[in-house]
Amino acid sequence: MIGRDTPSTLPSGHLLAHVVRFTRLLREGGVVVTPGQTMTFARGLEQISILDADSFYYTARASLLTRRENLEHFNALFLRFWQEYDRQNSLSDLFKDALGLLPRKPRPRPMELASVPGSSEGESNQPPIPLVDRSLTYSHSELLKRRSFEAMSPEELEAARQMLYRLVWTPQERRTRRMKATGKERLDLRKSFRSSLKHQGELVDLKWRSRKTKPRPIIALADVSGSMERYSRMLLHFLHAFSIEQSRQGVRQIETFTFGTRLTRITRLMKKRSVDGALAEVGQAVKDWSGGTRIGACLHTFNHTWARRVLGRGAIVLVISDGWDQGEPQQLAFEMERLQKSCYRLIWLNPLIGTPGYQPLTRGLMAAMPFIDDFLPVHNLSSLEMLVEALGRLERRASNWYG
């Protein structure tokens, strides 16, 4: 792990300074560490023999790391920092070096809707789109709502995007097992008894409780492959508006994934406040923007790695794709069945439903169809409004209706 004996040859004050610097390096590298954790680390070091490289490493790990996902990154930073420390090189050089190696956070730059990653390079050089007059007349906005995203001009897209943020979200609630002090479901013995003391122990005034409700978690899986690229931008804006609204309501459980040739979790990026910043990072995190699609394989990854972690508590799953799948239909059917069985409701959103005369006849969609609870369009604003409304009144799935 680290070298044999250097840490102890330095006075503890000196070591402490390096401990603090190390935690700063971790923070720079994206591993969040609080001062309290740094203190725990320092106090931990007093308890172990710091001549023992392994103990030293595991003490750092136990006190500074809180997620399995960060382990590899943590190890790399740890090794780099303490090896250098060991060699007693000039420390200022070390930091320059170490920091140079880190994946730097991309600087937030002003981005317009039209130059979201995925659009061609040249577009980013175009002059910024002028802001649209917000005082849209009613008839204008009605028209806009029914126009397909595909047919919109950049100005109209910008206007549509702003309208998205004004949508009011009320996803359906589920009854939790926690009780609250209203309603009349169960007797609240504690309160009833306390109030009975006013009446010489007679239970005159009974107090009641009922079950609390919470919004259902929503898991979105968005297709960002070539055939969906023109819709992806808008859909990601839609999902971002959703994330923001959810966190405003204090709900933590919205998970966003993108897929194409592989599955990428972008939940954390979607929590950023600025849409363009988040989308820019999505573009960097998602490697297969505008590639092919292997829905079955991506759902397989989701079912294996994420389903158990995010599908609890009556989750609603939104799959956003046109169903052009280059993988095996059998695999897609198998994974769709598993996915449907592990969530409350499986909704497939398809922009092509808006096309007149469209029929879902692709091999992928035909394979997936038996396991879809709701098949809805997402090609324009009014279809998104319909979706929002549908999310508010989902009923329990009729058992085995696909027979």
Added chain:
Amino acid sequence: MIPSSVEETQKALEQHRYIADKGLSVAVFLALKLGRPLLLEGEPGVGKTEIVKVLAEMLGTRLIRLQCYEGLDISNAVYEWDYARQMLQIRLLEASGERDQGRVRHEVFSWEFLLERPLLQALKSVDGKAPVLLIDEIDRADEEFEAFLLEFLSDWQITIPEAGTVRAEKPPVVVITSNRTREIHDALKRRCLYFWIDYPSFAKEYRIVREKVPGVPEQLARQIVAFVQELRKEDLYKAPGVAETLDWAASLIALDATHLEPQVVEETLGALLKYQDDVVKTKSMAHGLLEQAEAAAVSVR
């Protein structure tokens, strides 16, 4: 009682038949020494709950366990008044002519009518020894309980409005486990020392099998462990944990198997795999897996 070094911790755990690697020993030692809660994450069946039992044994103290679930509230986690007995007491007082409401109130809210639940029990030391508190599967609880727990873990006290505040003489040793079906709130994580328990290496798992399943022949144990280790590399919905390895070894012993062959493996896969898809998949690969396991076992030896 608390081990004085990492090595001693490791040895003491081993004396109580828990094979811990260095990382886990360091985490346990620090948790004891610094009085911090220990948060253990890992796949199901890697020994998260087991180590807590061993820890209580090792420290010669009692183990208090709180199983988490959604809606876990004060009356199930902390305390509850015994309403039926309180009611009776009021009638008794009434019969004896007690009219002073203040006195009645004071009587019925005394400690003897209090039912202690795990968190309250955990604040009490017996013979000067603080207990070990296991908060199992915290991911099943909801945010409301997490918030309460955060307060409990920093103050080590519980206030009962009717009766007063209970403070810990000595803070309990707290271990929290999670299967990661939900992300635990960061504030709670940061109060804890964190350790991710991985699937064990061949050598470690072999030692665990030999230790925990008496009567398993050396050769069979080696085959079992090699097979399970190979199986974990496959793309399964739920890879077998150490608990499953032990179940499987016990099943094979019960069937008087002396060595692994495809037939026996197929018949006993139910002890190892809990999803039908996984069982079907493994059956079709059993032969190849056995060969690979054989080769791996030889190379380890």
